[in-house]
Amino acid sequence: MKLQVSQITLEADRIISIKLRSPSGEELPPWQPGAHLEIDVLGRFLRHYSLCGDLADRQHYSIAVLRELSGRGGSQAIHDSLRVGALLDVRRVANHFQLVDAPFYNFVAGGIGITPIISMVEHVNTLGRPWRLTYAGRCRSDMAFVDRLCALDGQVRIVETGAAVLVLEEVLDAAPGLTFACGPAGMLDALGQRCELLGMSDRLVVERFKAAPIIGVDAEQPFDAVISSSGQTITVPAQESLLQCLLDAGCRCLFSCREGTCGSCEVGVIEGELIHRDAVLSEAERLQGDRMLPCVSRAKGRVVLDL
Structure with missing residues (x-):
């Protein structure tokens, strides 16, 4: 969906908040605490920003952006170029940081x-x-x-x-x-x-803002990925991501950040010992061993994917 910038506020040194609304004035989809927006920044960067506004306000989404001095340019483009009235492409609302019930x-x-x-x-x-x-x-x-x-x-x-x-x-x-x-x-x-x-x-x-670094002997080893629907086996070299190898082999995979932080590329796993390096899956989900993020995570020896 396209959302329009309705307000930009300086919240702290190098941090601005941005309020977004539907250009037609329609209500926006509801969201839950911990959710984020996937935004196409000025047609050049795909970034994820946490929603930090009022849950009850169905007319607006609010995000806050820190100007990253050593970043890749997305936050600087927002700070330098974004103006009230501008339209932003919002790909989706997602939540990998869900608030669950607790006594405290x-x-x-x-x-x-x-x-x-x-x-x-x-x-x-x-x-x-x-x-x-x-x-x-x-x-x-x-x-x-x-x-x-x-x-x-x-x-x-x-x-x-x-x-x-x-x-x-x-x-x-x-x-x-x-x-x-x-x-x-x-x-x-x-x-x-x-x-x-x-x-x-x-x-x-x-x-996490970034996935954990891939370290250790197992992370440096090649492995085989088997596509369950076709039986095709793809060898993933030590310095190549599983996601890139799947794309090179003609597999249709959703993806966005390529850094293990957005969850867009998650695939099901039927068999295999996994090396998780994402910042999305919980410990319980990792222990289940039935899914992985191929942009950063790897496997030991062989993995069968539900593709």
């Missing part, structure tokens, strides 16, 4: 990672459920939505010493319920390690 919600956000978290916080607050938020950044002027969050009824802790140096004992040790976290890789890795030590890995739900 412990939210952790680092920097621009607040964007999927804020809709969760506001929804839980509206329901009257108990929650707390630890929100970290380099300094307060870099952090979007601080005043909006502090106006809510829960416990909000603002940490201005940087997301990578959170005192994890204070964030996690006494945390009941579930922890939902989004932010820099270093912060999420540290949270995951701390949760593992505490025996509470199953109580941590994260969303």
Whole structure:
């Protein structure tokens, strides 16, 4: 669908929020906390931005964009070129970071990672459920939505010493319920390690901006992919992605980011030992072994795909 930019607001240093509406004034499809939009940025970049507006507002979608100084150009194009009245192609609304029921919600956000978290916080607050938020950044002027969050009824802790140096004992040790976290890789890795030590890995739900790097001996080995419908076997070289090999072999595959963050290319798996490197599937979904993201994930020896 095409959506029109109706408002652009400076929320913090290098962060703008963008409000989108239907050009015809129609209601927009409903969405749930943690969802994101897949947007074609000015016909040059396909990017994913978390929805961070009001769930009850069916006339608008809101996103926030950080100008990435070392990025690939998508955020800089938005900051430099996007204007009120412009039309954007929105491919879909998707949600790989779903808010599930819990007796208590412990939210952790680092920097621009607040964007999927804020809709969760506001929804839980509206329901009257108990929650707390630890929100970290380099300094307060870099952090979007601080005043909006502090106006809510829960416990909000603002940490201005940087997301990578959170005192994890204070964030996690006494945390009941579930922890939902989004932010820099270093912060999420540290949270995951701390949760593992505490025996509470199953109580941590994260969303990453980038998939984990492919490391280890198994990741460097070629493997075979079998197309179940035709029996065709495709050999995937060590330095080539399964997705690219499928496309080269003429398979019709949906894809978008090629980085393991959007979930567009997910395929079913009938058989095989998988090496997951995406930032989409939960630990429970990985353990099931019946799906993978071929843009970044691999297999050991041989995998049979439900294609």
